Amino acid sequence: MQDYLIRATALQGKVRAFAARTNGVVDELRRRHGMTPTTTAALGRTITAGVMMGAMLKGEEKLTIQVKGDGPMGQIVVDANAAGEVRGYVDHPEVDLPLNEIGKLDVAGAVGREGFLYVIKDLGMKEPYRGSTPIVSGELGEDFTYYFAKSEQTPSAVAVGVLIDVDRSVKASGGFIIQLLPGLTEEEIDTIEQALGNLPPITTLMDSGESLEHILTSAVGEIQLLERMDIHFRCRCSRDRVEKTLISLGKEELTAILEEEGKAEVVCHFCNEAYAFTDEQLAAVIDKIN
Numbered sequence: 001m002q003d004y005l006i007r008a009t010a011l012q013g014k015v016r017a018f019a020a021r022t023n024g025v026v027d028e029l030r031r032r033h034g035m036t037p038t039t040t041a042a043l044g045r046t047i048t049a050g051v052m053m054g055a056m057l058k059g060e061e062k063l064t065i066q067v068k069g070d071g072p073m074g075q076i077v078v079d080a081n082a083a084g085e086v087r088g089y090v091d092h093p094e095v096d097l098p099l100n101e102i103g104k105l106d107v108a109g110a111v112g113r114e115g116f117l118y119v120i121k122d123l124g125m126k127e128p129y130r131g132s133t134p135i136v137s138g139e140l141g142e143d144f145t146y147y148f149a150k151s152e153q154t155p156s157a158v159a160v161g162v163l164i165d166v167d168r169s170v171k172a173s174g175g176f177i178i179q180l181l182p183g184l185t186e187e188e189i190d191t192i193e194q195a196l197g198n199l200p201p202i203t204t205l206m207d208s209g210e211s212l213e214h215i216l217t218s219a220v221g222e223i224q225l226l227e228r229m230d231i232h233f234r235c236r237c238s239r240d241r242v243e244k245t246l247i248s249l250g251k252e253e254l255t256a257i258l259e260e261e262g263k264a265e266v267v268c269h270f271c272n273e274a275y276a277f278t279d280e281q282l283a284a285v286i287d288k289i290n
Contacts (some may be wrong), residue, residue: 001021001023001205002024002230002267003020003021003022003023003024003230003231003232004020004021004212004228004229004230004231005019005020005021005051005052005055005084005212005228005229005230005231006018006019006020006074006212006213006216006225006227006228007132007225007226007227007228008223008224008225008226009163009223009224009226010216010220010221010222010223010224011184011220011221012182012183012186013099013224013243014179014180014182014183014188015178015179015180015181015184015192015220016104016178016179016181016185017176017177017178017179017214017216017220017223018052018055018176018177019052019054019174019177019213019216020045020048020049020051020174020175020176020212020231021172021173021174021206021212021231022044022048022173022174022175022231023170023172023173023174023206023234024231024233025047025051025086025173025231025232026040026043026047026048026162026170026173027169027170028233029043029044029047029087029088029089029233030044030168030169030170032271033089033090033093033120033272034093034094035090035093035094036094036095036096036168037096037105037164037168038073038091038095038096038097038105038106038107038109038110038229039073039090039092039093039094039095039096039110040162040164040168040170041105041107041161041162041164042076042090042107042110042111042140043076043088043089043090043093043105044160044162044173045087045107045139045140045141045160045161045162045167045175046065046076046078046160047065047078047086047088047173048067048138048160048162048173048174048175049078049144049158049160049175049177050063050078050079050080050086050088051080051086051231052175052176052177053065053080053082053119053177054080054081054082054083054085054086055082055227055229057081057082057121057123058082059082059124060081060082060124060258061081061082061121061122061124062079062080062081062082062122062140063079063080063081063119063120063121064077064078064079064118064119064120064122065077065078065080065117065118066117066118066120067111067115067117067118067135067140068115068116068117068118068144069111069112069114069115069135069138070113070114070115071095071108071109071110071111071112071113071138072092072095072097072110072112073091073092073093073095073110073112074090074091074092075090075091076088076089076090076111077089077090077269077270079286083229084218084229084230084231084232085231085232085233085234086231086232086233086234086272087136087233087234087235087236087271089269089270089272092104093172095110095227096270097109097110097284104283105162105164107139107140108137108138108139109138109139110138111135111138111140112135112138113135113137113138113141114134114135114221115134115135116132116133116134116135117132117133117134117135117143117144117146118130118131118132119131119132119147119151119262123190126152131147131151131152132151133146133147133151134146135148135278139173140160141158141159141160142158142163144158144160144177145157145158146154148177148179148233148274154179154180155178155179155180156178156179156180157176157177157178157192157196157219158175158176158177159175159176159199159202159205160174160175160202161173161174161175161201161202161203162203162252163203163206163207165262168265171207172201172206172207173203173206174206174212175202176202176215176219177218178192178196178216178219178220192219192220192244195218195219195220196219197218198259199215199218199219202215213267215227220286222249233271235268235270235271235273236270237271237273237275238271239275242266242268242275243285244265245259246266246277246282246285247285247288247289250289251286251289254285254286254289255286256283257282258279258282258283258286263276263277263278263279263282264276264277264282265277
C-alpha cells in the first residue's frame with residue numbers, strides 16, 4: 001500500500017487532525033542505512049512525526065527535526081516539507097539493544113532520556129523559526145506531545161509507532177497528531193481523551209489494515225477530510241551538489257586529498273548514496289577553483 005497522509009478537522013473546526021502511513025519510506029531508509037530494529041523504530045517514529053508536521057506547512061516551506069539525546073544512537077535528523085517529501089538518518093544506525101522491561105524495542109534506551117528535541121522551520125523569511133524542548137521520555141511520541149504543548153502552545157496528542165517483522169523489514173509504521181484548538185468545551189475534551197485512552201496501540205491499528213480515516217474517526221468522531229497526499233522518500237543530493245561541497249573545501253585542501261588519497265568519495269548522510277571522484281575528476285574540480 002502506498003504511503004499517504006491525511007489532514008482533517010472535527011467538531012466544527014475545533015480539532016485539527018493528521019494521520020500518516022509511512023511503511024515504505026521507513027523500510028527504504030532501513031535498507032539504505034543498514035539499520036537495526038531499534039534504530040529503525042526510532043527513525044521511523046520521527047519520520048512519521050516529520051511528515052505530519054510538514055503537512056502543517058504551506059508552499060515551499062520546509063522543516064528539520066533534530067533529536068539529540070544522550071543515548072548510544074546519537075542524533076536523529078529528519079527533513080520534511082509541505083509536499084509529503086521526507087528524508088532522515090541517525091548517527092549510529094548499527095546500535096541495537098535488548099528488548100525493554102515490557103518486551104518492546106528499547107527506543108528510549110537508544111535515543112536517551114536526557115537531551116533536546118529541536119524543530120527548525122524554513123518559512124521563507126530572513127531567519128528560520130527555531131523551537132526546542134527537553135526530551136521527556138525518549139519514546140518520541142511523548143516528546144513531540146511535549147514539544148507542541150510547550151514550544152507551540154498547542155495541546156496535542158501524538159502517537160507514532162513502528163512494527164518490525166521477523167525478517168527485520170518494516171511491517172507497519174505510522175501515527176497521528178490530534179490538536180485541540182480554542183472553543184472546545186470540557187465535555188468535548190473529556191470525550192476525546194476517553195476515546196484516545198481506549199484506542200489500541202497505533203502499530204496494532206496499522207498492522208490490522210485500519211484506514212487513516214477510520215483511525216481519526218475513532219479518536220475524534222466524524223471528521224471533515226481536507227487533504228490526502230502521497231508520502232515519498234526524496235533526497236536532494238546530487239553529483240553537482242557534492243561537487244560544490246568539494247569546491248567549498250578550497251584548492252589547498254582538495255590538492256592535499258588528491259596527493260594523499262588519489263581520489264575522493266563523499267557519502268550523503270540522508271540517503272547513503274556514495275559519490276566517487278577519480279584522480280582525473282578531482283583534478284578537474286580543483287581546476288574550477290579560482
